[in-house]
Amino acid sequence: MDSNKLLKVEGLYKSYGGHQKGRERNYAVADINLSAASGDFLTLLGPSGCGKSTTLRCIAGLESPDLGTITVADRVLFSSDNGISVRANQRGLGMVFQSYGIWPHMDVYKNAAFPLQVGEKKNRPPAKQIRERVERALEVVQLSDFAGRSATALSGGQQQRLALARALVMEPPLLLLDEPLSNLDAKLRTDMRFELKRLQHEIGVTTVYVTHDQSEALAMSTNIAVMSNGKVEQVGSPREVYGSPAAEFVARFVGSANLVSGTVTSASGDGVTVKTPDGLITASTTTDLAVGADVFVSVRPESVTLTPAGGERGEWEGVVDGSAYLGMTMEYRVKVGDTEWNVSGSSESPLADGTPIRLSFAKHGCAAVPMAAAS
Numbered sequence: 001m002d003s004n005k006l007l008k009v010e011g012l013y014k015s016y017g018g019h020q021k022g023r024e025r026n027y028a029v030a031d032i033n034l035s036a037a038s039g040d041f042l043t044l045l046g047p048s049g050c051g052k053s054t055t056l057r058c059i060a061g062l063e064s065p066d067l068g069t070i071t072v073a074d075r076v077l078f079s080s081d082n083g084i085s086v087r088a089n090q091r092g093l094g095m096v097f098q099s100y101g102i103w104p105h106m107d108v109y110k111n112a113a114f115p116l117q118v119g120e121k122k123n124r125p126p127a128k129q130i131r132e133r134v135e136r137a138l139e140v141v142q143l144s145d146f147a148g149r150s151a152t153a154l155s156g157g158q159q160q161r162l163a164l165a166r167a168l169v170m171e172p173p174l175l176l177l178d179e180p181l182s183n184l185d186a187k188l189r190t191d192m193r194f195e196l197k198r199l200q201h202e203i204g205v206t207t208v209y210v211t212h213d214q215s216e217a218l219a220m221s222t223n224i225a226v227m228s229n230g231k232v233e234q235v236g237s238p239r240e241v242y243g244s245p246a247a248e249f250v251a252r253f254v255g256s257a258n259l260v261s262g263t264v265t266s267a268s269g270d271g272v273t274v275k276t277p278d279g280l281i282t283a284s285t286t287t288d289l290a291v292g293a294d295v296f297v298s299v300r301p302e303s304v305t306l307t308p309a310g311g312e313r314g315e316w317e318g319v320v321d322g323s324a325y326l327g328m329t330m331e332y333r334v335k336v337g338d339t340e341w342n343v344s345g346s347s348e349s350p351l352a353d354g355t356p357i358r359l360s361f362a363k364h365g366c367a368a369v370p371m372a373a374a375s
């Protein structure tokens with residue numbers, strides 16, 4: 001793994017509830033390998049229970065892993081091989097969780113200053129430095145004008161920013177955020193997405209972010225680790241995991257892709273042709289797929305073009321089975337053979353339900369992934 005990385009998680013395993021002799025250990029996360037370069041925004045994305053929070057809590061020092069190594073800025077925080085386990089409050093990391101943990105009896109300034117004022121007096125920074133750091137953090141999150149206000153008199157978004165300020169006063173090398181936007185209403189959540197990304201970029205603090213919301217992950221991250229069942233399925237840029245999923249789970253979970261099964265009939269470089277019951281389709285792939293391999297082709301709704309069809313039935317012909325007007329775009333349900341497809345199209349000249357149509361595909365929106373053994 002690259003030694004220039006600010007965060008390195010290697011071979012991380014964590015099980016809960018002890019181990020019963022003779023039974024196979026049940027890992028909440030197993031063999032997690034992750035890294036983040038300085039300034040990266042790494043998101044752990046996956047469905048409930050896949051192990052995102054466990055991974056984050058192991059990095060924070062709130063859980064003790066069974067095995068593995070965790071290094072931040074060349075400092076080993078945990079190593080099962082070397083018996084190292086630095087306590088959470090000694091790791092110097094910034095954390096914000098779903099419940100912001102803001103003290104209701106303190107004003108905004110005192111809340112932000114709190115982490116610098118706890119602990120033994122001899123370890124605290126001098127008062128002048130505390131003041132400067134708190135003022136800087138409140139300025140970054142644009143709460144300077146609220147310093148004297150009671151924390152309970154803040155809106156949800158302002159409380160979220162205060163929690164962030166409190167994590168930033170420590171000037172941590174790494175910021176850990178566990179679903180910090182999940183308590184906000186939909187509109188504020190979208191606003192805070194931009195805000196958080198702007199802040200993170202401005203401060204340049206390396207961030208690990210946990211969410212199950214794929215649009216949040218796509219909008220904010222430099223890298224996304226897609227997790228399922230305690231494992232990392234793929235790590236890549238938002239464009240990579242959305243446009244070139246490497247595994248069936250990723251294709252299903254990220255975006256609302258159509259998955260069509262078929263067999264590879266020709267393979268060249270990074271492209272394959274796949275025979276499906278409804279026709280041939282050309283797709284890109286990031287995995288080595290041989291002729292004869294069973295695959296799924298993931299086709300993004302926006303990569304399909306619908307044109308009215310008539311006369312003889314041929315390849316990739318179907319019927320509009322439902323539609324929804326979404327302003328700029330139309331969302332269509334299209335019946336092709338036995339399958340229902342999701343297709344988005346322009347709302348300028350909408351197609352009526354029951355219209356016979358032909359589907360064509362943009363190759364860059366079609367990605368072939370190996371069929372998972374269990375499916």
Ligand SMILES: Nc1ncnc2c1ncn2[C@@H]1O[C@H](COP(=O)(O)OP(=O)(O)OP(=O)(O)O)[C@@H](O)[C@H]1O
Nearest residue numbers: 016017028046047048049050051052053054055212
């Ligand atoms: N304290 C615990 N004791 C026992 N099992 C736990 C504990 N915490 C988590 N688990 C289990 O470990 C697995 C991973 O949980 P984790 O909270 O890491 O998932 P997650 O992806 O963060 O889910 P969510 O999005 O719902 O928070 C789950 O099966 C969960 O039930």
